[in-house]
Amino acid sequence: MQKTTQKRTLKTRARLIEASENLITTGGYEALRVEDVVQAAGVAKGTFFAHFRDKDALMEILIGAKLDRFLDSAEARTPPRTVSEIIAALEPVHRFMTSERYVFDLLIRYSGATAVAEIGPIAHFFERYFRLVTMWLEAADVRKDVTPELLAEGVQAFAIQAMSLRFCALHAATTFSDRLETYLDAWLTPPTG
Amino acid sequence: MQKTTQKRTLKTRARLIEASENLITTGGYEALRVEDVVQAAGVAKGTFFAHFRDKDALMEILIGAKLDRFLDSAEARTPPRTVSEIIAALEPVHRFMTSERYVFDLLIRYSGATAVAEIGPIAHFFERYFRLVTMWLEAADVRKDVTPELLAEGVQAFAIQAMSLRFCALHAATTFSDRLETYLDAWLTPPTG
DNA sequence: TCAATAAAATGACCGCGGTCAATAAAAAAT
DNA sequence: ATTTTTTATTGACCGCGGTCATTTTATTGA
Numbered sequence: 001m002q003k004t005t006q007k008r009t010l011k012t013r014a015r016l017i018e019a020s021e022n023l024i025t026t027g028g029y030e031a032l033r034v035e036d037v038v039q040a041a042g043v044a045k046g047t048f049f050a051h052f053r054d055k056d057a058l059m060e061i062l063i064g065a066k067l068d069r070f071l072d073s074a075e076a077r078t079p080p081r082t083v084s085e086i087i088a089a090l091e092p093v094h095r096f097m098t099s100e101r102y103v104f105d106l107l108i109r110y111s112g113a114t115a116v117a118e119i120g121p122i123a124h125f126f127e128r129y130f131r132l133v134t135m136w137l138e139a140a141d142v143r144k145d146v147t148p149e150l151l152a153e154g155v156q157a158f159a160i161q162a163m164s165l166r167f168c169a170l171h172a173a174t175t176f177s178d179r180l181e182t183y184l185d186a187w188l189t190p191p192t193g
Numbered sequence: 194m195q196k197t198t199q200k201r202t203l204k205t206r207a208r209l210i211e212a213s214e215n216l217i218t219t220g221g222y223e224a225l226r227v228e229d230v231v232q233a234a235g236v237a238k239g240t241f242f243a244h245f246r247d248k249d250a251l252m253e254i255l256i257g258a259k260l261d262r263f264l265d266s267a268e269a270r271t272p273p274r275t276v277s278e279i280i281a282a283l284e285p286v287h288r289f290m291t292s293e294r295y296v297f298d299l300l301i302r303y304s305g306a307t308a309v310a311e312i313g314p315i316a317h318f319f320e321r322y323f324r325l326v327t328m329w330l331e332a333a334d335v336r337k338d339v340t341p342e343l344l345a346e347g348v349q350a351f352a353i354q355a356m357s358l359r360f361c362a363l364h365a366a367t368t369f370s371d372r373l374e375t376y377l378d379a380w381l382t383p384p385t386g
Numbered sequence: 387t388c389a390a391t392a393a394a395a396t397g398a399c400c401g402c403g404g405t406c407a408a409t410a411a412a413a414a415a416t
Numbered sequence: 417a418t419t420t421t422t423t424a425t426t427g428a429c430c431g432c433g434g435t436c437a438t439t440t441t442a443t444t445g446a
Contacts (some may be wrong), residue, residue, distance in 0.1 A: 162356070199423065
């Protein structure tokens with residue numbers, strides 16, 4: 001059972017991804033059509049699905065790669081120690097996550113691996129986000145009565161909550177960062193009686 | 194500009210909804226097909242879309258109605274005062290919200306109104322959920338350094354977080370309720386130093 | 387160098403949500 | 417009662433994601 005991958009394969013895949021990125025640059029994620037991608041890449045429609053399980057799989061790759069780059073930047077900074085520093089450090093990540101309703105929905109949909117064997121780029125991103133925040137919280141000026149892991153899970157939960165409300169017309173008065181700061185102040189630094 | 198609605202309209206609409214409910218009872222939400230609904234209801238496909246903006250709009254109505262019934266029950270109980278009582282009171286609601294991946298995704302997608310004018314059944318449900326939990330927290334044995342509204346938003350955020358992880362194979366070890374209890378203990382009753 | 391075999395690409399085809407000009411049925415006007 | 421106007425229904429059609437038997441291209445073995 002030899003399964004030699006031809007270099008042709010890599011070229012085609014690269015062409016598909018590059019074509020997708022170009023189309024997204026001009027039209028955004030939501031408007032991306034598989035037929036446009038294959039036409040721009042100069043291949044047949046079936047070829048697309050020989051390289052990606054479905055359209056979402058490509059989206060996962062593209063969005064996951066972008067998110068990873070943002071996490072690289074966040075990781076390179078000197079670790080934030082206060083709530084507002086943490087929010088500032090994550091701002092580019094959160095901004096991208098809420099840049100399009102379509103992107104946010106896809107993130108939620110693929111945030112967890114449905115099977116341990118198939119951890120996709122987005123599930124991978126959330127895992128990395130969680131570990132990074134955990135690390136920050138270990139050394140930050142926050143409550144110590146619960147584990148940093150639990151605190152990090154809460155940060156994620158509140159970030160997603162704030163993002164949801166960002167898309168809601170009923171709560172448009174407050175900005176995303178202000179809302180998240182309110183949440184995290186109450187979550188990370190409750191008053192020590 | 195009179196816009197008299199014929200009784201015929203109400204009948205057709207009721208038939209469509211009943212047919213949908215029957216199909217869902219046997220096949221679940223995800224597998225519902227518009228073509229099956231109209232065939233079961235004995236109308237043409239176009240009729241469906243004269244009554245509902247799109248398939249999701251019908252889903253919103255069906256799922257929203259179910260959720261409202263669960264909230265009715267929760268509201269009828271004697272108000273819970275502790276974390277585990279709150280979790281127990283919300284258990285049927287949460288159970289339905291996570292009964293199908295498809296249902297959960299739809300809930301997230303329509304949790305907020307995109308325009309103030311179009312508050313759908315699901316956005317309405319989340320608003321009601323929020324108000325009910327707020328009311329409970331006003332009289333419950335929880336921290337008082339922040340408003341009950343903020344606490345209720347947190348309960349919602351943690352509930353959604355726990356639901357997300359329920360669908361994730363990486364975190365399948367812990368049950369939904371156990372996880373939520375851990376979250377809410379830390380959120381609602383932090384140690385008073 | 388030339389079969390034999392494996393891998394990749396192709397495009398006609400399908401499923402299903404959603405549209406819309408045409409038609410039928412009901413209500414209002416005469 | 418008959419015409420006019422409004423409201424509801426119809427079904428052929430479209431867009432787009434996804435499939436698969438067939439064909440093309442690369443690799444291996446003699």
